[in-house]
Amino acid sequence: MADRTASAEDDQSEFSRFITGLGRGVAGALFFALPMLMTMEMWYLGFYMARQRLLLLFILNIPLLVVLAHRIGFEKTVSWRDAARDAVVAYGIGILTSAIVLAALGLLRGDMSASELIGKIALQSVPASIGAMLGRSQLGDDEDDDTEEKATPYHSELFLMGTGALFLSLNIAPTDEMMVLSYKMTIWHALVVSLLSIALMHGLVYAVSFVGGHELSPETPWWHAFVRFTLPGYIIALAVSVLTLWIFERLGDSSAIEIMVSVIVLGFPAALGAAGARLIL
Amino acid sequence: MTKQKNRRQSERQDPHWIEWLTGIVSALLVLAMLGWLGWEAVMRPTTPPDLSIHVASTERSSGGYRVAFNISNAGTTTAAAVTVIGRLIQDGRVIEENPVFFDYVAAQSKTEGAIFFRNDPAAGEMSIQPAGYTSP
Numbered sequence: 001m002a003d004r005t006a007s008a009e010d011d012q013s014e015f016s017r018f019i020t021g022l023g024r025g026v027a028g029a030l031f032f033a034l035p036m037l038m039t040m041e042m043w044y045l046g047f048y049m050a051r052q053r054l055l056l057l058f059i060l061n062i063p064l065l066v067v068l069a070h071r072i073g074f075e076k077t078v079s080w081r082d083a084a085r086d087a088v089v090a091y092g093i094g095i096l097t098s099a100i101v102l103a104a105l106g107l108l109r110g111d112m113s114a115s116e117l118i119g120k121i122a123l124q125s126v127p128a129s130i131g132a133m134l135g136r137s138q139l140g141d142d143e144d145d146d147t148e149e150k151a152t153p154y155h156s157e158l159f160l161m162g163t164g165a166l167f168l169s170l171n172i173a174p175t176d177e178m179m180v181l182s183y184k185m186t187i188w189h190a191l192v193v194s195l196l197s198i199a200l201m202h203g204l205v206y207a208v209s210f211v212g213g214h215e216l217s218p219e220t221p222w223w224h225a226f227v228r229f230t231l232p233g234y235i236i237a238l239a240v241s242v243l244t245l246w247i248f249e250r251l252g253d254s255s256a257i258e259i260m261v262s263v264i265v266l267g268f269p270a271a272l273g274a275a276g277a278r279l280i281l
Numbered sequence: 282m283t284k285q286k287n288r289r290q291s292e293r294q295d296p297h298w299i300e301w302l303t304g305i306v307s308a309l310l311v312l313a314m315l316g317w318l319g320w321e322a323v324m325r326p327t328t329p330p331d332l333s334i335h336v337a338s339t340e341r342s343s344g345g346y347r348v349a350f351n352i353s354n355a356g357t358t359t360a361a362a363v364t365v366i367g368r369l370i371q372d373g374r375v376i377e378e379n380p381v382f383f384d385y386v387a388a389q390s391k392t393e394g395a396i397f398f399r400n401d402p403a404a405g406e407m408s409i410q411p412a413g414y415t416s417p
Contacts, residue, residue, distance in 0.1 A: 255389035
């Protein structure tokens with residue numbers, strides 16, 4: 001009898017933990033995706049962007065969520081199976097939240113074609129699902145892991161930078177301002193922006209002492225971390241910028257140097273996103 | 282490899298060689314990019330937008346004819362609010378005139394557009410020309 005009450009209580013708390021997790025996921029999805037849900041270019045992209053590219057983005061997001069869940073998943077995900085389950089739940093939260101908010105804002109109507117409706121929701125669900133994943137981990141209370149020692153392998157450090165870069169580029173790549181900036185800038189401006197991005201990336205992680213910042217032991221010269229982390233991070237940020245610009249059909253028939261300038265413009269927020277991810281995740 | 286303690290992380294002293302390899306390849310890529318940009322910045326002259334139009338195809342559409350064309354900008358400056366005017370001329374008289382607007386034609390780039398005509402462009406003379414632009 002006593003056993004049965006105990007296990008019922010266990011089930012109860014398991015269930016309420018799961019509901020709390022869902023709530024945090026929705027909160028995270030809203031926090032992180034609302035700027036994109038309320039961006040005009042994102043609605044238009046939902047119906048005009050090439051379906052193959054949308055599908056690619058949608059599929060690329062799955063391994064990204066799984067690895068992210070494995071690293072930061074809220075229920076202290078241990079196995080890859082749990083990570084996959086968390087990823088699916090986060091994707092589901094992302095899709096549902098996007099659909100509800102888009103519908104509430106009057107952007108989904110019955111007279112629209114199915115392709116337009118699905119396109120809009122699918123596009124928004126990518127940032128929303130990343131937000132849901134982050135919300136479940138970052139908005140939750142970390143009871144025990146503040147004091148524990150944790151090692152991040154090099155490749156997952158690079159992966160985290162890629163995730164951060166992707167997240168910020170998704171915010172900015174679809175806007176027209178991105179392209180207008182690259183049209184207004186000269187190549188000298190682009191050179192300054194790229195140097196600034198590299199300097200900020202390094203400074204954010206190593207120089208200013210944020211919580212989660214990285215320290216160098218006094219005997220290590222500063223350029224060790226610069227070569228091993230900051231420069232690869234910047235290359236990742238630029239690569240992610242190329243990918244998002246291509247997915248959002250921003251490259252067109254431009255000449256190589258024009259493409260380079262727009263990649264550097266988008267690389268600026270992407271680099272900050274990459275550095276931010278190293279601090280937060 | 283990065284170790285984390287009390288949310289402060291410190292880089293390891295004895296990195297694996299792959300970290301250095303990645304770092305060096307990235308450094309070379311960044312240097313190549315900056316070098317290329319610097320070279321272009323010094324060597325590329327600033328020229329105003331130079332717009333030219335190339336008619337790609339003329340097809341029948343439900344309301345008449347669709348003339349698709351490419352507009353390319355050979356200059357090193359981007360043109361904004363580009364107006365393109367298409368005219369059909371028969372016996373020295375303009376019988377139809379339709380404009381189309383491009384938000385941007387980027388420097389040294391190409392973009393596509395189309396103009397609709399009610400009359401058959403093949404019957405007379407057709408001219409499609411850029412009319413003007415503003416700076417972005």
